[in-house]
Amino acid sequence: MLRSKSLPISHTFKYRDRVSIISDILATVKNSRKGRRKTQIMQSANLNYTQTKKYLDYLLICGYLVFTEKETYLITNEGSRFLQLFYLQRIRMVR
Numbered sequence: 001m002l003r004s005k006s007l008p009i010s011h012t013f014k015y016r017d018r019v020s021i022i023s024d025i026l027a028t029v030k031n032s033r034k035g036r037r038k039t040q041i042m043q044s045a046n047l048n049y050t051q052t053k054k055y056l057d058y059l060l061i062c063g064y065l066v067f068t069e070k071e072t073y074l075i076t077n078e079g080s081r082f083l084q085l086f087y088l089q090r091i092r093m094v095r
Helices: 020-032 039-046 048-062 077-094
Strands: 065-067 074-075
Touching: 020 039, 020 048, 020 074, 020 077, 039 048, 039 077, 048 065, 074 077
Parallel strands: none
Antiparallel strands: 065 074
């Protein structure tokens, strides 16, 4: 039995895994020259405050982000590399 292409909304949305959330945060920060504030990251990555704090703390510990004197987050070279590897892996999965 073939399924129709238009699925109900409840079937089209899936939960994101941790790696996808991390890549959303890193992509948000990377797309800004001056860095992003916590609220901007929270809104862009569609996270609540508690989740945002947890992930930002983790990314700081891993060295993927740095916190500046202007209270913004900037991506590091390691963070950019992680993001590139994530995109490459996602491309390989599509093939």
